[in-house]
Structure formats: structure tokens, C-alpha cells
Amino acid sequence: MLDKVSQGDLENAKSMSIIVTKGTLDWAYPPFILATTAAAMDVKVSMFFTFYGLSLLSKKLDLKISTLGNPGMKMPMMGMHMALPNIVSAVPGVDRMATTMMKNLIKKKGVASIEDLREAAIDLEVQMIGCQMTMDLFEMEQKDMIDGIEIGGAATWVDIATKSDINLYI
């Protein structure tokens, strides 16, 4: 019986909402790590995907990073840590190279892929809501997004947020 109890049914369950606004490979991590971990800790989690974050619900993920305007990004390279000057970042192909390096690092260090974390979030019954306005704005359709998501607007998030113990904006 206990096995069938989902997190949503737990009477004392805490709850958390996350607004996900960014759609790059690096920024996809914090919301998915926190959502899956919290759900694993019996917290009821809702994620609201808006603006660039909405692309994280696409069936096919093709996430990239950009070193442009990101002096805080220091990747281990040739035994040291390097941040790329903007003029180098702007050169065609550099972002692609940085993305490949990052994905290699992720594998090497035993860090989960975003695809895996998203799947874990689905397994853990994390509620995922896509922003209707963003879909209209960027001409995205629900058929291009993963199954099991809901569509909603600002009021949907506010309704969830007023009942949540933790509300994050990432």
C-alpha cells in the first residue's frame, strides 16, 4: 500500500514551485536538480516553464551554452581555469566548441544529463506547466513538447505559489 502513495497524497508534504526562465545547458541544471531532489525528498514540486525556459519541455532537447558575456564561466583547460574574452566567444564555432567541452565534462564527472534529470522529474511526478503566452509568442505547439505537461498562465503559477512552502525563480 505504502508503495502506491505518491508524494501528492502525503498529508504533511511540503511543496515547492520553481519558475524556469532560462534555456541554456548550464542554466537548465539548477531547476531540474532542485526539482528532482526535492521530489525525492517527498516534497510536492511544480515547475513553471516560461520564456527561454519553455524550450526545456521540447521533445528533442538540443541545449547549448554560450561563453559570451559570461566572465564567471571558467572551464578547466590545459591544467588551468580559463574564461574566454568576449571577442573570442563571438567567433563562429566557439560556442559549439564550449558546448562540446561542457558535455564531455558532464559525462566525465558523473553528472546527470538534462535528459536524464527531466525523465527523473517525470518519474517522481513533478508537475510541469508550460507558459501559454510564451507558446504564442515564440509560436511553439504542444505537439512538439513532451507528454504529461500542463499549460497555464501567470495566474496558474500564483495559485500554486500561494500554497507552496518554497518558491524559486531561476
Add this chain to the structure above:
Amino acid sequence: MAEHVLNAEGLNCPLPILKAKKALKSVPQGEVLKITSTDPGSVADFAAFCNQTGNVLVSSSTEGKIYKFEIKRT
């Protein structure tokens, strides 16, 4: 009583926790899941995990570069 074991070595945050959660599902109440990991962060994280979920952290120890945990499912 069958032994319940989870090898989370080589995995980084939050995978040891996620795998443990999944593994605990098949552990009967009152029985213990033995976990090994190599992520130094998992020491604090398994304590926090048990603190929130009510499962009991029976033991937490280090053997060389391997971290060992025993979690009793409640």
C-alpha cells in the same frame, strides 16, 4: 531477508539521492538499504535526505575514497 544494495559510485549530485529514492521503493519497511558512493557531497546529502523523508540513517562511514551509508526504510 535479502540484502538491499545500491552502488552509486562515480555518480555526482543529485544522482546518488535519486537512485537511493528509487532503490528504497523496493525495500520493505524496516529493512536496510546499503549504499556506496564516491561523491563527498553525499555525506551531508544523505543525512538531509533522511531528515526530510523520515527514513533512518543507521550509519554513515568512510572507507578510503568510498562513502558508505545504511538507510533503514520506515
